Amino acid sequence: MLIDWFTVVAQALNFLILVWLMKRYLYKPILNAIAAREKLVAGELSDAAAKKTEAQKDRDEFQRKNEEFDRQRAALLSKATDEAKAERARLLDEARKAADVLSASRHDALNGEVRSLNQSISRRTQDEVFAIARKALADLATVSLEERIGEVFTRRVHSLNGKAKDCLASAIRTTSDPALLRSAFDMPAGQQAAIRNALNETFSADVKVRFETTPDLVAGIELSTNGQEIGWSISDYLASMEKSVGELLKSAPDVQ
Amino acid sequence: MRLSSDQMIFWQHGFLKINGTIAFTWGLMLLMAIGSKLITRRLSTGLDRTRWQNLLEIVVTGINQQIEEVGLRHPEKYIGFVGTLFLFVAMANICTILPGYSPPTGSLSTTAALALSVFIAVPLFGIGDQGVRGYLRSYVQPTVIMLPFNIISEFSRTLALAVRLFGNMMSGAMIIAILLTITPFVFPIFMTMLGLLTGMVQAYIFSILAAVYIAAATRTRKPDAASAPAT
Numbered sequence: 001m002l003i004d005w006f007t008v009v010a011q012a013l014n015f016l017i018l019v020w021l022m023k024r025y026l027y028k029p030i031l032n033a034i035a036a037r038e039k040l041v042a043g044e045l046s047d048a049a050a051k052k053t054e055a056q057k058d059r060d061e062f063q064r065k066n067e068e069f070d071r072q073r074a075a076l077l078s079k080a081t082d083e084a085k086a087e088r089a090r091l092l093d094e095a096r097k098a099a100d101v102l103s104a105s106r107h108d109a110l111n112g113e114v115r116s117l118n119q120s121i122s123r124r125t126q127d128e129v130f131a132i133a134r135k136a137l138a139d140l141a142t143v144s145l146e147e148r149i150g151e152v153f154t155r156r157v158h159s160l161n162g163k164a165k166d167c168l169a170s171a172i173r174t175t176s177d178p179a180l181l182r183s184a185f186d187m188p189a190g191q192q193a194a195i196r197n198a199l200n201e202t203f204s205a206d207v208k209v210r211f212e213t214t215p216d217l218v219a220g221i222e223l224s225t226n227g228q229e230i231g232w233s234i235s236d237y238l239a240s241m242e243k244s245v246g247e248l249l250k251s252a253p254d255v256q
Numbered sequence: 257m258r259l260s261s262d263q264m265i266f267w268q269h270g271f272l273k274i275n276g277t278i279a280f281t282w283g284l285m286l287l288m289a290i291g292s293k294l295i296t297r298r299l300s301t302g303l304d305r306t307r308w309q310n311l312l313e314i315v316v317t318g319i320n321q322q323i324e325e326v327g328l329r330h331p332e333k334y335i336g337f338v339g340t341l342f343l344f345v346a347m348a349n350i351c352t353i354l355p356g357y358s359p360p361t362g363s364l365s366t367t368a369a370l371a372l373s374v375f376i377a378v379p380l381f382g383i384g385d386q387g388v389r390g391y392l393r394s395y396v397q398p399t400v401i402m403l404p405f406n407i408i409s410e411f412s413r414t415l416a417l418a419v420r421l422f423g424n425m426m427s428g429a430m431i432i433a434i435l436l437t438i439t440p441f442v443f444p445i446f447m448t449m450l451g452l453l454t455g456m457v458q459a460y461i462f463s464i465l466a467a468v469y470i471a472a473a474t475r476t477r478k479p480d481a482a483s484a485p486a487t
Contacts, residue, residue: 002364002422004262007277011360011369014281018344021289023336029296030316031332033309036301 125241146183150191152232153221154198160230169203171226178208179225184217184233195221260426261358262365277363284347284360315343319463326467334470337377341370342463345421349455352429353448359455362425364418371418374466375410382473391473417465424458 160168172179181187181195192211199207209223220233264276295308305313319339323331348361360366382391395406428451435444 002260002262003368004275004365006271006273007262007275007363007365008369008372010278011281011363011366012373014278014285015340015344015369015373018285018288019336019340021285022292022340022343025289025292025296026312027316027332027335027339029299030309030312031320031335033296033299033301034313034317037303040301 122241129237129241146185146187147191149183149220149232150187150195153223154194156232157195157198157202157223157230160202164230165202168225168228168230169205171228172203172205172207175226177225178210179223180212181209182212182214182217182222182224182231184213184215184220186213187211187221199223260363260365261360262363264358276358277360277366280348280351280358281360281366284344284351288343288347322464323467326464327471328467328474334381334467337373337381338463338467338470341374341466342459345370345459345462346456349425349452349459352432352451352455359425359429361421361455361458362429364422364426367418367422367425370421370462371414374417374469375414377466378410378469378473381470385474394473413465413469417462421458421462424454428454 179199187195192209196207196209199209214222217233220231220236222229222231222233224231261276261280264279265273266276266279267274292312295306295312299309300306316335316339319335319342320331323334323338328334345361348359351357352359361370379391382394385391396403428447432444432447432451435447
C-alpha cells in the first residue's frame with residue numbers, strides 16, 4: 001500500500017505546524033523588515049524631496065538677492081564713478097589753480113631775482129666804472145678827480161647857451177631861495193668860490209648857492225633851483241648804462 | 257528495495273508509528289524553523305544587510321511576486337500557505353544531496369497530505385474571500401450543467417497534484433538508487449543534478465498550481481470597491 005493514512009494525517013499536521021512556524025519566524029519578520037525599510041526609504045525620499053524644495057527655494061532667494069545685489073552694486077558703482085569724475089575734475093581744477101599760483105609766485109620771484117641782479121649789476125658796474133675812471137683820471141692827471149669834476153662843471157656852466165641857459169636864468173631870478181648845489185664829496189672852499197664865480201658870470205647876477213653833499217651822485221656836481229637842473233655826474237652815464245643793461249636782460253630768455 | 261520512506265519504521269505502537277517520512281519531515285521542519293529563527297533574529301531595517309537576510313528577502317519577495325502574478329491581490333495573505341508549500345517541497349528536494357536521506361515528498365502519503373491541504377485550503381480561502389454562497393455559486397458557473405464537472409475537477413486535480421509530485425520525486429530517487437547499483441561513479445552525480453532541477457521545477461509547479469486554484473476560487477470577487485459587482 002503506497003498510502004499510509006496515519007502518515008497522511010501526520011504529514012498534514014506537520015505541514016500546518018510548518019506553515020505556522022514559517023509565518024512566525026520567516027514571512028512576518030522578513031516582510032516587516034522590508035516594510036520598515038520601504039518606509040525608511042520613502043521617508044528619506046520625502047525628506048530629500050522636501051530638502052530639494054527647500055534648496056530650490058533657497059536658491060531662488062539667493063538668486064533674487066544676488067540680482068538685487070548686482071543692481072545695487074551697479075548703481076553704487078555708477079554713483080561712485082560720477083562722484084570720482086566730479087572729484088577728479090575738482091582736484092584737477094584746484095591743482096591747476098595751485099599750479100597757476102605757484103607759477104605766478106615763481107614768476108614774481110624770478111622777476112625779483114632779475115631786479116635784484118640788475119641792481120647788483122648796476123651797483124657793481126657803477127663801482128667798477130667809478131674805480132676805473134678814478135684810477136684812469138688819477139693816472140692821467142695830477143689834480144684830484146673832484147677838482148676835475150668841478151672844472152668840468154664850471155666849463156659846462158660857462159658853455160650854457162640858448163634855451164637851457166634862459167630857463168635856468170629865469171628860475172634863478174624868480175626864486176628867493178638859494179640854488180642847491182649837490183656834490184658827491186665835500187667841496188673845497190676854492191672850488192666852491194670858482195663855481196659861484198662862474199654862475200655869477202654866466203647869469204650876470206649874484207646867485208646864492210647852498211652846498212650839500214650827496215653820496216648818491218657817485219661822482220659829480222648837480223645844480224638845481226626852482227625846478228631847473230644842470231650838472232654832470234658819473235651817475236648820469238651809469239643811468240644810461242643801467243638802461244642798456246636792463247634792456248639786454250629783458251631780451252634774454254626766461255630763467256628756468 | 258523500498259519504494260517509499262513510509263516503509264522505514266523507527267517506532268510503532270498500535271497504529272501510531274514514526275516512519276522515515278515523518279522523521280525526515282520533522283528534520284526538515286527543525287532545519288527550516290531554526291534556520292529562519294537564526295537568520296531573522298537580528299534583521300536589519302537599514303541599507304546594510306547580511307547575506308542570509310538578503311537571500312531570505314529575495315526568496316520571500318520572489319514568492320510574493322509569483323503569487324501576485326497569478327492574480328491574487330494581497331499576496332501576504334496567501335504566502336503562509338503557498339510559500340510554505342514551495343519551501344517545504346524545495347527543501348525536501350535539495351536535501352537529497354545528503355547521503356542516507358530520503359525525501360518525504362517521495363512518499364505518496366506526504367504528497368497526498370499536501371494535496372489534501374490544498375483541497376481543503378482552496379474552499380476555505382474562497383469562502384473567506386467571498387462568503388459561502390459566493391463560493392458555492394462558483395460551482396454552477398457558467399451554468400448548472402457544469403456542477404458535476406466542477407466537482408470532479410476538484411477531486412481530480414487534487415489527485416493529480418499528489419501523484420505528479422510523488423511520481424517525479426519517487427522516480428528521481430528510484431533512478432538514482434538503481435544507477436548507483438549499476439554505474440556507481442560519475443553518472444549518478446549527473447542524475448542527482450537532474451533530480452535537483454526537476455525537484456525545484458516540481459516545487460514551483462506544485463505551489464503555483466495551489467496559487468492558481470486559490471485564485472480561481474476567489475476570481476468572482478469584484479476587482480475593487482469602486483467597480484461594479486460581477487454578475
